Amino acid sequence: MLTIGYRPDTGEWVCNSPGGPYRFGSGWVAPAAVLPDLVFPVREQDGRVGPLVGVLISASSLSALLAGKKPWLETVIRSIHKAGGISVVSAAAGIGEKTVSGYLFVPTLHRFIEAAAPLPDVVYNRVKSREEEESEPFQTAAAQLSAHGVPLVNRSFFRKSDVYDALRSDRRLWPHLLPTAPVQTATDLRAWLRQYSCIYLKRDDGARGMGLFRLTALSETEAICEYPGGQKRFCSLDALASLIQSGRYIAQALAETDEWNGRRYDLRVLAHWHNGRHTITGIGVRSADVESVTTHVFHGGTILPYKEVKERIDEAALERLIALSGARLGERFGFVGEFSADIGVGSEQQLYIYEINAKPMVFDEPEIEARRLERLNQLFAELAHRTP
Template identity: 35%
Template sequence: MKSNTPLIGILTSSKSDGSIAGNGPLFIALQKKLISLNGISFVFIPEGMEVDCINGYSYSPEENCWKKKSFPFPDLVYNRIPFRTKEQEETSQLLFSRLREKNIPFFNPCFIDKYELYQLLKTDNTLRDHLPETILVKEKNQLLAFLKRFGGIYLKPTQSSKGKGIIRVRMEGPSEILLEGINKQEIYPSFTQFWEEWNEELLKKRYAGQEEIESAEYEGKRFDFRILAHAHYDNYTLTGVGIRHSQEQEITTHIPSGGKLLPYHLFQSSEHDEFFQTIISIIGKSLSEQFGFFGEFTIDAGVSKSGRYYIYEVNSKPMSFDEVDIEERKIENLCRLFLQLINAYPQEKNA
């Protein structure tokens, strides 16, 4: 007989060496918070699914260790598979199908392809004005025309995160091309020579081209907003905003790539707050309608020197925030959302 204690399954995957991947500190923080709310969680991988149970690991705060156990199917699954390839594997897809059969809610349903995201968001009249022009790189002349139109563009793999693989390309003089990456800089005498070296990478890895926005600066360096949002009943709530300030290089403001963290209160304004609140609601609902329920996401956004807001990216598996207060609110909002969803979805465990 099933317990009345809410049971949350946190889905991750294994690493190549067979060990469990994922954000351990997040999993522990969620377990501690859920226990205080009379709930419980366990971490599992798709291969842990059996016919009528799931093998996983539960964290014991008293003993400060993980314990392997068999659990009944949970009331809800929180998808934290950290690798796109793992999420697309047959075992993961079988698990998602089983959860649907059993009417078990789960989020977030998938990673987001950057170009598919652009196509989705530009269908909304409000969001369209905040999107940098973007193309899917298909052939030489198309990319050259796009570069000539803007003078500078970013090239991003559509299925990567944390700034991996991103480069900036600018036209220098009548024919020269300047390429800048996080740790590299090269000059090509012509676009043809740039294309000869890069076309295989750009086409094989499915790159998007995005117009370069002249970003507003703080102390002479560009900055971006990192906006964290969570579902709250039929809408979305703003959990927190962090500022990422570029330092050694201007290609990305990500902290692992040398970006600096600044507190939002240095920049806070009613205009910023209104913009964030407007876009998180529209983006959250658009994602959920298109891909399945999104319980959380982050937005990388910015403001240009002319004062125009831009949405650069949306991420479905938010990294931990270095801001302690935002991370704490994230844990609270996630656990609140878990319990909201469990109450909203009557289970059919015997399906």
């Protein structure tokens, strides 16, 4: 480790080590006889210090972060510093042609200060909405980073239909995919129910079980629609037409899955790019209440220790599934450094991909989150062309 300093009045980064100057992101740490008050211990390797990691967040999240109301994000940032890196947080508008303007976390002060830094070695995208990712400031920032060869982890949210199309391109993944397609009319629903009798309806851009329904045919015209918090009987599927026309919905066939103590469960698999492929970082398990539509804890699901079902899981097959899925996602969406997958387990140990998420939520299991921080810092180091 060596120590570098930051001068807020000039925006200059300096170092008094005789081995300098050192490469720092897209810029340099200048030599100085005396370090300023703000100093940071950093790793040095082959004439480079850091890595310098940009954390890209929504402009509306900045005030909450500065007020200490983004604890998970602050934990990630602290871990970057602990690993010998430096993190600068900004909204998309803060990314310029050669520098980034935002906020620097100072571990010795336990707070953020306004700061400027060279363009980072890598940027971790935690913008919270699709709408903001589609905005002009974000698109301009992403283009700016791309032009300078700065990796962006991850470029965008996924839509369920796009994920399905990406995975469908690989025949090896077909046994793990449930029939899935967009639905736009009541006629579409009738056709699905005639073939499968019970299906899930999901918003193409939904998350955490929001916009999720289970539809079960009672007759050619009648159906039960179950959703988190209740159910409703429809005498005609035409009554659902306004719902599926209100947004982009997909239908997905129901899988016959394994149960634990009479309850359905599925796996929440966290994965990261590591040494040239996607590997499993952690496995969580979520169990549904007897009558529940979803296993999401947000809608009444229960956290189940992985050890309870571990013997039912073909872990080697799961590792292969994650590696293959990550490769196909990368082909479709560009570099994917991190994702989570909701995986169903069949009665004969079959593995079914329900959906894949580009920006995993915080896992309730502390051991998974600890491993996640470790893997993220390994990823940032790898992308910055350093040995983790």
